[in-house]
Amino acid sequence: MALDMTPEQREIGKANFDRSVQELANPPAGRPGMTRRTFMQGLMAAGAAVPLSAAAYFGYGQLHGKPVKAALIGAGDEGGVLVGEHNPDYLQFVACCDVRPSNKRRIFEGEPGSGAPGALWRKGFNRVYGHDALKIRWYDDYRRLLEDKDVEMVVIALPLHLHAPVAIDCLRAGKHVLCEKLMARTVSQCKEMIRAADQADRLLAIGHQRHYSLLYAQAVELINSGVLGEVRHIRALWHRNMLPERDGWRKAIPSEDRSALSAERVRELGYRSIEELCHWRIYRRTGGGLMAELGSHQLDASSIFLGKVHPLAVTGVGLKCYYNDNREIEDHVYCTFEFPGKNYRPDVPLRAANGNPNYNHTVAVTYSSISTNGFESYGECVMGTKGTLVVQNENEALLYPPAFTGRSTSVTVTTQPSGQPALDSWGSGPAPAAAAQTGGRPGAPGVYSRGYREEMEHMAYCIRMREQGMSRDREDLRPRCHGRAAMADAIIALASNNAFQSQRRETFDETWFQDGAALPEWDRTILLPEA
Numbered sequence: 420m421a422l423d424m425t426p427e428q429r430e431i432g433k434a435n436f437d438r439s440v441q442e443l444a445n446p447p448a449g450r451p452g453m454t455r456r457t458f459m460q461g462l463m464a465a466g467a468a469v470p471l472s473a474a475a476y477f478g479y480g481q482l483h484g485k486p487v488k489a490a491l492i493g494a495g496d497e498g499g500v501l502v503g504e505h506n507p508d509y510l511q512f513v514a515c516c517d518v519r520p521s522n523k524r525r526i527f528e529g530e531p532g533s534g535a536p537g538a539l540w541r542k543g544f545n546r547v548y549g550h551d552a553l554k555i556r557w558y559d560d561y562r563r564l565l566e567d568k569d570v571e572m573v574v575i576a577l578p579l580h581l582h583a584p585v586a587i588d589c590l591r592a593g594k595h596v597l598c599e600k601l602m603a604r605t606v607s608q609c610k611e612m613i614r615a616a617d618q619a620d621r622l623l624a625i626g627h628q629r630h631y632s633l634l635y636a637q638a639v640e641l642i643n644s645g646v647l648g649e650v651r652h653i654r655a656l657w658h659r660n661m662l663p664e665r666d667g668w669r670k671a672i673p674s675e676d677r678s679a680l681s682a683e684r685v686r687e688l689g690y691r692s693i694e695e696l697c698h699w700r701i702y703r704r705t706g707g708g709l710m711a712e713l714g715s716h717q718l719d720a721s722s723i724f725l726g727k728v729h730p731l732a733v734t735g736v737g738l739k740c741y742y743n744d745n746r747e748i749e750d751h752v753y754c755t756f757e758f759p760g761k762n763y764r765p766d767v768p769l770r771a772a773n774g775n776p777n778y779n780h781t782v783a784v785t786y787s788s789i790s791t792n793g794f795e796s797y798g799e800c801v802m803g804t805k806g807t808l809v810v811q812n813e814n815e816a817l818l819y820p821p822a823f824t825g826r827s828t829s830v831t832v833t834t835q836p837s838g839q840p841a842l843d844s845w846g847s848g849p850a851p852a853a854a855a856q857t858g859g860r861p862g863a864p865g866v867y868s869r870g871y872r873e874e875m876e877h878m879a880y881c882i883r884m885r886e887q888g889m890s891r892d893r894e895d896l897r898p899r900c901h902g903r904a905a906m907a908d909a910i911i912a913l914a915s916n917n918a919f920q921s922q923r924r925e926t927f928d929e930t931w932f933q934d935g936a937a938l939p940e941w942d943r944t945i946l947l948p949e950a
């Protein structure tokens with residue numbers, strides 16, 4: 420994410436972030452005007468860089484009652500990550516459904532991560548449950564699984580086109596649902612999922628795991644404290660060097676799948692070919708392209724950084740310029756989003772006339788996802804008038820003053836006479852008093868959980884607390900990435916696809932993001948004919 424940094428500059432950036440977060444959480448006693456922030460009180464051990472308990476930060480505790488009995492539908496790569504990350508004290512898998520024999524074997528046996536940044540070990544049921552893994556009931560038709568009365572909650576890690584139909588069936592069968600992102604293939608499907616959850620009075624969560632990442636939570640706290648000044652630009656990206664021979668979206672199909680899945684069986688499952696089943700991401704009917712698979716994560720983060728706002732418009736370029744195969748999705752995408760800034764006024768038309776000052780209150784978020792070059796990997800760079808924050812690979816954050824020369828500058832948070840926190844920098848000289856008081860650079864940065872474990876723990880916690888009569892209206896007893904929040908991420912990704920496919924500037928209508936029937940015009944054209 421940070422183009423040309425030396426290792427020393429990176430270390431300075433990491434230390435700056437850790438120190439500033441720590442300063443905000445634990446301001447030295449007697450600092451004039453500094454109101455002690457409750458947001459991280461009790462969560463940060465004095466002198467520690469990482470809050471002690473993610474559960475406490477996200478507002479849940481130990482589970483009261485038995486672990487929630489869960490089923491996994493879709494035991495592929497991501498299903499394996501979720502099995503590897505779940506905490507059996509909160510949620511126990513008692514059933515599983517998939518159609519590929521190779522993935523049935525793998526979900527039990529597990530496998531190491533890919534070696535890519537942040538890739539997680541897939542432990543497999545055998546390692547997590549030992550002998551008890553034999554008790555996990557296996558289904559090759561998810562509808563049969565829904566008759567399993569023992570199952571309280573379903574975790575869906577299926578190809579995108581199946582998210583809505585399967586989630587809706589699960590909700591109607593009385594199961595709580597945690598479905599992987601992107602929420603659905605169309606906006607209308609997202610709205611149906613939300614309605615189904617409301618009607619069944621079941622919880623619906625979508626797996627944008629950054630909602631449960633402490634690293635992101637700290638970054639948001641830092642931005643909200645105002646120390647970055649006015650944020651006028653976010654540069655977000657996910658770059659990969661996916662040479663055709665190691666394109667993870669078009670992996671060789673194991674012979675055991677080819678021999679077990681006849682053409683008739685594949686059609687019965689709703690796929691046009693075994694390639695469409697195994698390489699679903701590269702076809703428009705079954706996948707949503709780079710914006711759905713990757714961009715939705717960065718735009719989710721950018722919207723949160725800017726105050727959980729929705730974008731106003733998007734323009735973009737999407738190219739299929741690299742892979743010489745039958746894929747239908749773009750392999751390079753570049754988008755520019757216009758987001759409302761702090762002084763943006765929704766009541767003033769964005770482009771009433773040339774020079775409309777309201778237009779100048781927008782914030783540009785640029786996003787690129789390319790398949791030919793992995794330089795910079797993935798993350799977001801938040802650029803404010805007083806500071807620059809880089810969050811990369813879901814495992815580290817760097818903080819600098821805004822000037823180019825600031826890369827070698829140490830900073831910490833101090834208090835202005837107004838009582839507002841601000842970044843205070845020093846070059847190579849002695850540290851300001853505040854940094855010295857907290858020991859200057861804190862210890863080595865912690866290892867951050869990406870949030871998968873916490874999203875499952877919190878879901879189980881909400882289920883049990885609601886059963887025990889806790890008010891359903893309590894904000895902390897619903898998943899942080901609930902249906903309505905996740906629908907916004909889906910709309911952003913799908914609208915971007917439409918912008919570069921139609922080659923025009925796509926404006927967002929606020930009613931799309933609300934309950935009710937309003938849908939984008941392009942939503943009807945997304946669904947391609949059935950297999």
Ligand SMILES: NC(=O)c1ccc[n+]([C@@H]2O[C@H](COP(=O)([O-])OP(=O)(O)OC[C@H]3O[C@@H](n4cnc5c(N)ncnc54)[C@H](O)[C@@H]3O)[C@@H](O)[C@H]2O)c1
Binds near residue numbers: 493496
């Ligand atoms: N949150 C994240 O960071 C993240 C990361 C990767 C993937 N994902 C999401 O997870 C989901 C799954 O992705 P993946 O990488 O695991 O894909 P995958 O192809 O590895 O796994 C999908 C599985 O679904 C199974 N399946 C397909 N049709 C089925 C049917 N009708 N019944 C039962 N099983 C069926 C396939 O056999 C396969 O095992 C996608 O929505 C993807 O976007 C999320």
